[in-house]
Amino acid sequence: MSVEGLDILLVEDDSNDADLTLYALRDEKVMNSVHVVSDGAEALDFLYCTGSYADRRPAGPPKVILLDLKLPKVDGLEVLKSIKDDPKLRSVPVVMLTSSQEERDVLASYRLGVNSYIVKPVDFKQFEDAIRSAGMYWLFLNRPPVRNSVGSAPRPTSGEAACRAEDASPHGGGL
């Protein structure tokens, strides 16, 4: 089922942190449905099925987005703003997964509508616990709304409408 295709989008520029995150999630049976992108622009391309992700299948949004704050090109807060401003993506839970303990980052994230803010601990055991708890919570405990029922008047924003799960892109049939 294509809707169930992707569980987690991990936006992380540090490959070490990405690997450690994947390792922490190894037992949660989500390994095959985690997609890792390394900067904010790529994350937006992935979410909006543009650029190199124009033909991705399944085209639906992930169940949860783990988002680093400090990213090349487009930073985490901009990605968060874009997601939360889009009625199609607004209901996708976004978990900030970052090293920053700065209060202003926490405040800015919550102001933009982040669902959770996790400071990555240096200690691996604590890190592992944090990632696992967050993954478990958002993937298995949290009950999301039925797709498309949030944002009652869906309207594409600035031509970059989120791709809908049910209508495949006209150019996307080739894959």
Add this chain to the structure above:
Amino acid sequence: MRRPPGWFILVRRCLLVACDRMLCLCPVCLLAAVPMEPSFTSGDRTVIPDADTDLAPTPDGRIDDRGVRNRRAGDRAVAVPSTSGGSARRVKRTLTTAFSTLLAFQVLLGIVCLLATISVRSQVHNVVRNIAAERQANDEILVDMTNAETGVRGYLISRNQSFLAPYDTGTAALPARFATVEQHLPGDPRLRGRLAAERAEVSAWYRDYARPVIAGATPDPADGKRLFDAFRASQAAVADMLDRHREAKIDELNRTQVGTLALVAGCLVIGLVVGTRTAVVTTRRLVRPLTAVTEAVRSLAHGRLVTRPMPAGPAEVQEVGWSVNVLADQLDRVADERASAAARLQKANDELEAFSYSVSHDLRAPLRAVTGFSHILVEQHADEMSEQARELLNRVERGGQRMGALIDDLLAFAHVGRQELTKTTVHPADIARECLADLSAEQEGRHVETLVEDLPACLADPALLKLVYTNLLSNALKYSRGRDPAHIRIGSHAESGATVYFVSDNGAGFDSRYAHKLFGVFQRLHKSEQFEGTGVGLALAARIIKRHGGQIWADGKIDQGATISFTLPVAAPS
């Protein structure tokens, strides 16, 4: 003694009243004539227009109505509360004193003149009175002579002795009359000559007519008439001279009095003119420029460093103005320097903040890789490694963890330095109990006796005070680890008006020689193998207490426990 004539009394009374009125009016005249308030009050716009002060605007500023030049265009005019300037007031007082002195001097002058007038008048009055007595005596000589002539004429006709009675009476009175006239006669030789002539005529009449008739002769009556007429003429001449003399004296008196009055009035008028002129000139030349300088200084003191007084008035006051300008330039420069220093400091602070932000984010990621991958290595590939390799990897992981803790503590320490304080009334005992509860893991499996006393409320940021107690109690628990039972006491006592809060334990204590090092960042008096820690906790506590305006210090001895004490501002009674 005869009373002075009625006109004299009248004149004297008028004079006294006039002098009296004038003296009473003088102060009023002075006060009315001198424009006291308007010219001395700096804020008042009714100051005397000052043509002497050249207030031409300069190219780099403008001049407000008080003569204060503002350096930059566009600045508002100096808005200084329009209270009278202190210097202007002092000048006013000086002027008032000067005027009072002038007034007193004039009053004194008036009194002296009055006394002089009275003295002159009294002398002249005596002279006039004596002349009147002489005039009367002279008239009585005529009466006596007429009596004598009547007696002689009667005797000539009747040859009856009884007709000689008026003659005898008149003749007897004559010497006394002449004596009276001569007695007070003024030293005028012409008058004495006239009187001698009169006396000679009297003697001629007696010698050539009266005595021959009484002796029985019968002289020609025409001789008698001629002789008597001669006497009458000389008597009238004396009377006339006396009258003229008296009139001259009265004129002299009047002249003296008018002159004195004119002198007094002249002095008063001159005094008034000089006083008024002084006031006006002082106001123009001194008070206004001084007021302008005072206002400029006040404006400078209020922080408007662009204010520059326009030097005006006398050289001394101009000098004050120039000095104020120099001072203001210097102040301005210092303020500029301070502002740029503050800007540099702000920039440095911003950079530091960016640095710590960077440290917070970027330094922890590689550290996490170190601890994470060494952990994974031990966990996943333990059976491929020797015991020693595993132990080494464990040490790598512990080193990374320790570095992570250090970074976290350092960040917390930096954060406390720039965090805004939100002070409220807090109850330290409640905070200490919360901290003890949070630190319960540290007390597990140990025998710890904690005593939280009643502590007075204080004014502090609750979150930061909790951080203080967390650090102090964590230390107390850590360093008393070897004790059974460990005693930890959270208390307070009053000391010279302040409340001293303290946390004491019976733990490892410290060498009091190094007490001053306890509160330094990364300063530790114990090996980390002995007691773990980063050496930031007490530095953090000290920073928080100092930011609250309190003091912190430590007492202790090796193996005899430690007491950390601090003071905080007392909470205002609610």
